[in-house]
Amino acid sequence: TEKAKIHIARALIMNPEVMVLEQPLALFEDVASKQMIMHVLVEHVNNRGLYLPRNRLHQRRPRTVFFSTSGEEFSDHADVVWKTDGTG
Numbered sequence: 001t002e003k004a005k006i007h008i009a010r011a012l013i014m015n016p017e018v019m020v021l022e023q024p025l026a027l028f029e030d031v032a033s034k035q036m037i038m039h040v041l042v043e044h045v046n047n048r049g050l051y052l053p054r055n056r057l058h059q060r061r062p063r064t065v066f067f068s069t070s071g072e073e074f075s076d077h078a079d080v081v082w083k084t085d086g087t088g
Contacts, residue, residue, distance in 0.1 A: 001027050008037060015049045021067040025074065038074050041065050 004027045011019055024041075025034045044050050048060040075081045 001029075001033065004028070005037075008040070012040070012044060012050055015052075017061055017063055019044075019063075019065045019067075021065065023068050023070065025069060034074065038077050041067070042077055 004024070008021070008024060011021075019041075021041075024037060028034045028037065040050070045063045045065055047054070048057055048063050052060065069075075072081075
């Protein structure tokens with residue numbers, strides 16, 4: 001799980017406008033870690049990047065995060081949810 005946190009942190013350091021994550025919560029067993037990761041991703045989207053001056057928020061481009069998950073436990077954090085039936 002520490003490697004997963006490092007990989008997510010490395011992606012966020014680049015301050016991407018679009019992030020695509022495949023099951024970013026899959027390796028975390030405890031709810032606190034999953035909530036922390038979701039909180040960081042939500043903050044990245046809401047603040048248009050992390051740890052940047054708030055007075056220039058309106059000048060920054062929006063941020064988008066796409067992620068897949070096997071459950072619906074954190075779907076309430078999403079703006080849009082797409083469901084698949086798995087028949088491919």
